[in-house]
Amino acid sequence: MREWISAKTTKVAVFLLALAPLAWLAAHPLGPNPVETITHATGDWTLRFLVLTLAVTPLRKLLGLPELIRYRRMLGLFAFFYGSLHFLTYLWLDKFFDTADILKDVYKRPFITAGFTGFVLLIPLAVTSTAGWILRLGGKRWRMLHRLVYVSALAGVVHYYWLVKSDVRGPLLYCALVVVLLLWRANSSLRSRTSR
């Protein structure tokens, strides 16, 4: 298992798998409202990759598989990748780069404000995701900075909750996942503090 997790081929396979939603989107008819289909698919996958990224640390501990760490950066960057496609879809296909209209949206519409917050917070994390930046910032400061991903995921969930019209099953499911993953962290950091 451990060797398999660490194998180069596994990593390549996971990388390709993470591109599958994009390939699926490109290969399928997009239905009566293509822009909506693309917006929803990219939004869904942004949130899914954020949840997967947040799940890596708990899974490492729970399963006793520390080598899962090899996938955390990749998953996080895929969240950023799908988030960028999602944001670009909005900027281009929804708003046609109408800056005034976009700024008005970000300022006036709580669901856009939340989504925008979630995405903007991912930018510094994507930029500082390299080994060089970890060295430059130092492990402790780097870890502090990267806790912003918690806020980003919560903002994503709030964004989703605010945008649905009445059927809240989707947002509540992701809300539950994110909350469980964050509570696990809170609990484990509390315990390590008290045992010290």
Next chain:
Amino acid sequence: MPLKRPISVWSEVTPKRVYLNRRRFMAGAMLAAAAHRLIAGARLNVALKSPFSTSEPQTSLDVITHYNNFYEFGTDKAQPANLARDFKTSPWTVSVEGAVSKPRTFDLDMLMKLAPLEERIYRHRCVEGWSIVVPWIGFPLNALIKQVEPLSSAKFVAFQSSFDHRQMPQAQWAGIAFPYVEGLRIDEAVHPLTLLAVGLYGEALPNQDGAPIRLVVPWKYGFKSIKSIVKIRFVEQQPPTTWNLATPREYGFYSNVNPTVDHPRWSQAKERRLGEFFKRPTLMFNGYGDQVASLYAGMDLRKNY
């Protein structure tokens, strides 16, 4: 029973022109039996073209039947095409009651005899910011209203959709209350643009589009055009409406298409006509201002959204 399920399934897989020809042949053969029968997919006799029709390109039948907000059959717009397939629309009655001198229950055959069927090609604008152009078949709601003779105390008309949780198991997840209810002011209800639709593209309504009979109010957001109507009640007070009950701040009673009053969560200034890449500006009253603006003279449409 002529013209049942298999034929309406063809329409999904056969190019429109081919199946229309085939349909015309079949319909010719069966006209005597099927005339004015409301069975999903049955060809209707359309006597009149309407001067209210737009000449804009019509949205394809495929889009009109696979992109439906019909929350009784699921909140995903692709779901009703599948989940409404076996919805039972016959026998069907519409009870017309309340402040009228002649309350009556109409079955479908009675409804079909109220007035000659017209084709009305209307723009249909959803509150979500998309629009379509639909060749409805139907007759003015006013033809039905005349039959029951409303009392002068009737100031509003309340409509109710069919609701059967056994046939609509997805409804429990919709997050809105059922049965779906809607309402119009009496002058809106008798307005010549207000249609009771029983078909589209020359055929009886597909189930997912509100079979067997639905309202079409083209100058209001689509959710006002209540589907699968079973009850129409004339009342003195403004009746409750489903989306207004769910989120009063977002959906008002009037819900006239209005590009200058944004929905709290999105702008209403533009819309995407399905099938088009660029958005187009949304027109006041969805472009029906000449006919309906006078109904709202002196009203603050920002307050009465």
